[in-house]
Amino acid sequence: GCPDSDGDGWSDPGNAADGEGLASPLGDADAFINDPTQWHDSDGDGFGDNKSGNMGDECPGEAGSSMKAIEWNDSSQTYDDKPWYGCADNDEDGYANAGEAFPNDPTQWADSDGDGFDRNNEESSCGDNPNGNNPDLFPTDSSQCGDRDGDGYGDNPSGENGDWFPDDPTQWWDGDGDGYGDNPDGNMYDICPMMYGTTNTDEARGCPDSDQDGTPDPQDAFPDDPFQDTDTDGDGYGDSQNTVDGDDCPEWPGTSTEGNVYGCTDSDGDGWADSIDVFPEDSTQWVDSDGDGIGDNYSFTNVTGEMLGDESYRWACDVDPGLIQTRIQNGDAFPNEPTQWSDMDGDGYGDNYKDNSTVRLDCWPGELVENARNSDAFPLRFTQNKDADRDGYGDNSTGLAFQPDLCKGVQGFSFEDKFGCLDSDSDGWSDTADACPFDPDIHLIGQRCVITAPESEGSQTEEEESSQLILYIMGAAIALMLALIFVALVAKQLGARKRLSEIRDLQAQEMAFNNEEDERRQQWINHYLATGQLEKAKELGYVEKAEWQVHMEQQEAEQKSLPDFGDLLG
Numbered sequence: 001g002c003p004d005s006d007g008d009g010w011s012d013p014g015n016a017a018d019g020e021g022l023a024s025p026l027g028d029a030d031a032f033i034n035d036p037t038q039w040h041d042s043d044g045d046g047f048g049d050n051k052s053g054n055m056g057d058e059c060p061g062e063a064g065s066s067m068k069a070i071e072w073n074d075s076s077q078t079y080d081d082k083p084w085y086g087c088a089d090n091d092e093d094g095y096a097n098a099g100e101a102f103p104n105d106p107t108q109w110a111d112s113d114g115d116g117f118d119r120n121n122e123e124s125s126c127g128d129n130p131n132g133n134n135p136d137l138f139p140t141d142s143s144q145c146g147d148r149d150g151d152g153y154g155d156n157p158s159g160e161n162g163d164w165f166p167d168d169p170t171q172w173w174d175g176d177g178d179g180y181g182d183n184p185d186g187n188m189y190d191i192c193p194m195m196y197g198t199t200n201t202d203e204a205r206g207c208p209d210s211d212q213d214g215t216p217d218p219q220d221a222f223p224d225d226p227f228q229d230t231d232t233d234g235d236g237y238g239d240s241q242n243t244v245d246g247d248d249c250p251e252w253p254g255t256s257t258e259g260n261v262y263g264c265t266d267s268d269g270d271g272w273a274d275s276i277d278v279f280p281e282d283s284t285q286w287v288d289s290d291g292d293g294i295g296d297n298y299s300f301t302n303v304t305g306e307m308l309g310d311e312s313y314r315w316a317c318d319v320d321p322g323l324i325q326t327r328i329q330n331g332d333a334f335p336n337e338p339t340q341w342s343d344m345d346g347d348g349y350g351d352n353y354k355d356n357s358t359v360r361l362d363c364w365p366g367e368l369v370e371n372a373r374n375s376d377a378f379p380l381r382f383t384q385n386k387d388a389d390r391d392g393y394g395d396n397s398t399g400l401a402f403q404p405d406l407c408k409g410v411q412g413f414s415f416e417d418k419f420g421c422l423d424s425d426s427d428g429w430s431d432t433a434d435a436c437p438f439d440p441d442i443h444l445i446g447q448r449c450v451i452t453a454p455e456s457e458g459s460q461t462e463e464e465e466s467s468q469l470i471l472y473i474m475g476a477a478i479a480l481m482l483a484l485i486f487v488a489l490v491a492k493q494l495g496a497r498k499r500l501s502e503i504r505d506l507q508a509q510e511m512a513f514n515n516e517e518d519e520r521r522q523q524w525i526n527h528y529l530a531t532g533q534l535e536k537a538k539e540l541g542y543v544e545k546a547e548w549q550v551h552m553e554q555q556e557a558e559q560k561s562l563p564d565f566g567d568l569l570g
Contacts, residue, residue, distance in 0.1 A: 004030070005033040006030065006032070006034050008030065008035075008037070008039055009039075010028075010030035010039035011030060012029065012030055013027065013033070025042050025043070031048065032048055035048070035054055038050050038054060038055075038056070042057075042061060043061055043063040045057065045063035045065065045086050046086075047064075047086030055083075055085045055086075057086030058084050058086055058087050058096070059086050059087035059088065062086075062087070062088060064086050064087040064088040066085060066087040066088065066089040066094065066096035067083070067084070067089075067094040067095075068082060068083055068084050068096070069081070069083075069084030069096045069099045070082075070099045070100060070101070070110050071099070078112060079112050079128070081095075090103050091106040092106060093105075093107070093109055095109040101116055101124075101127065102127055104121060104122050104124075105121065105122055105123060105124040105132070105133055106122075107127070107129060107131070107132030107133045108127025108128070108129050108135070109127065109128075109129070110128040111126065111128060111136070112128050112136075113136065113138070113140055113141055113142035114142055115141075115144075115145055116136065116145075118134075126145040126146075134146070137154070138161075141154065141161070143156055143158070143162070144156050144159045144160065144161065147163070148166050148167055149163070149165070149166055149168055149169040151163065151168075151169040151170070152172075153172035164181070165181055168181070168187055170183060170185070170186030171183050171187060174190070175193050175194060176190070176194060176197075177196060178190065178196045178197055179206070180193075188205065190206035191204050191206055192206050192216075192217070193206070195217065197216065197217070199216045201216070203216075203219065204216030204217075204218055208223075209223075210223045211224050211226040213226040213229055221238065225238065227240060227242065227243045231247070232247075232251060233247070233251060233252055233253040233263070235247065235254055235255065235263050237262045237263030244260070245257075245262050247263035248264050248273070249264035252264070252265065255269070256273035258270075258271040258272045258286070259272055259273070259276050261273040261275070267280050267281060268280060268281050268282055270282075270284070270285075270286055271286075272286035284297055284299075284331070285297050287335075288335075289335045290332070290335060290336050290337055290338040291338055292332065292338040292341055294331065295331045296331065296335035297330075298330070298331035298332055298333055298335065299331060300327040300328060300330065300333075300346070301328045302326075302327055302346070303326060303327070303328055304323065304324065316363060317364075318361055318363060318364070318380055319403075324381075325345070326344045326345060326380060329342060329343075333350070334350055334374070337373060337374060339352060339369050339370075339371060339373050340372065340373065340374055342366065343376070343379075344365045344379050345376070345379060345380055345381055345382040346382060347382045347383075347384075347385050349379075349385040350366075350372065350373075350374050350376055351366030351367075352366045352367050352369040353368060354368070354369060355368075356368070357390065358387060359377075359387070359391065364379050364380060365380070377394065381394065381402040383399070383400065383401040384396050387405070388408060388409060389405070389409055389410055389411040389412075389420070390411060391411040391413055392420075393419040395408050403415075403419045404420075405419055405420030406418040406420060406421060407420050412430065414430035414431075414433075415428050416428035416429045417429055417430055418433070424438055425437060425438050425440040426440055427441070427443055429443040435447065436452075438451045438452060438454055439451040439452070521540050521541065525537045525540050525541070525542045529542070
C-alpha cells in the first residue's frame, strides 16, 4: 500500500515510520524510484545491483565509479570499450581498474601492443590514446612507441621500422651501421650505403678505404692495393710506376704483362708489348736473340713421311721417304746461332749449309748460308750429322745409325757390302770385297775378270804405242848428241876450274844452310808477330822499324805500283 513511482514493486523511500522506508542500502526501499529495472544499490555507488537492468553494477559489493572497461576484439584485433559500471576506477577516467592497462593515469587506459610501461604511475608511457600522456605512436607495434623527430620511424633502432637517427627527421636507416644515414635526400647521407666505412669527406662519406691508402674505395681504382689508386686509361693497371706492375703506358690502354712491361699495346695478345715484341703480329713469338728473323720460342711435332700423306713427296729423293721422321717446327731451333734455325731431324745440328762441297740431295731441307756453323750433313737422319770425307755416308757407325761410313777418311761410294769404302768399278761393292775391283760386271770370286786394270792404264792401242816408242828413241838420240858437244866444250876448262868449283860448292852449302836457318827464324818471327807475341819475336832478332823507315817503305811501294812511261805507251 506504499507509493511505487516506477511500478517495479519496490516502494519509494520515506513512506514508513521513522527509521523505516530507507532506500537501499540503508533500507529496503527502492534506490532508483524512476527506474523499474533497478531498486537495490548494495554498495551505494549509484549503480543498481541488478546487472541485467539499466547500468547494472558489475561490482555490487564494492563501490565504484567506472562506466566502461577494455575488451579485446578478435575480429578487429583491437581493444574495444564495453559498458562496465560500478567498479573501482582509481584514475577516474571512466574505465574500471580491472582490465585497464594504466589504472592510475587518467589519460591512458589501453595498450594494444602491450609495450607500455610505468603502468602504475600517474603518468604512464606508450598508451594507445594519442592525446594522453606519452602516447604510443605505433599502437600496433610492440617494438616501437615514440618518434621524437616525427619522421614516422620509431625511436627504438632495434625494433621494426626503427629509427637509427631518432633526432634527425631526414634520416632513419643505416644499413651498413657506419653512422651515416641511407636516405640520399637527408642530412649527411651515406655515399656507400651498402659498405661500412669511416670516410667523412663529402665526396665519399661513409665509404670504406680497404687498402688504407687514403683514397676511398669508390674513388680508388684499386681498392685492395695500397700502392695504386688511379687508372687513367682503364686497362686494369695502375698509373703509379713505383710498383712492379705499374702501367708503363698510363695514357693508352693495353694488356701487356711480360718483360716487366705492363698495360701497353699488345697487338697479338701474347703478353709482350709491341714496343719490345720483335714479332708484334705473331702471338707465338716475341724474342729473336740471334737476330736471324726467327723467334726463340721453339716448338715442334714429330711426324713421319707416312703421317704426312701426300706431302711425303718432299723427301722422295731420299731413301725410304715414308719412314723418315721429321718435325713440323715453329720458331728457332737454335735461338743463339744466327746461321741456323731449322733442325728437321732433331739431332741438334742445323739444316743450313755454308757451301755445296758436301754431297746433298735436292729435296733436303736447309738453305745456303754464308759461314753456316754446326751444319747437319744429313738433315733428315737423326742418327747421322757429320761426313768428314764427303762421300755421302755418315761418320756415326754405332748402333742403328743410318748407312754408317765404314771407311771414314776415305771418300768411297760402296753400298752393297759396306758403306763409304773405295769402289773402283762403281758397282756398289767395295774393292776389298770385289773379286774384280776394276770390272763393274763381275764381283764374285771364281769368275774371270775381263777388266783387270783401271781405265787410265793399259788402254792404248798398238799403233799408239808404236808411235810413242819412235818418238822416245828420236828424242834420246838428239839429247845424246847435244850432251857430247857440251862435254867437248867444257872439258878444257874442267881442270882449271875444278878447285874453284869445290871452293864455291863449300861456300854454297854454307850459304844454303845459313839461308835455311834464316828462313826458319823468319818464319817463327812472323808467327810470333801474327799472334801478338812481340817479346818472343825480339828474342829471335826482330827489331822494330822506326816510323820514318815505315814511311819511306810505304812511299817506295807506292812508287813501284805506279806505271812508268813505257807502260803507258804500251
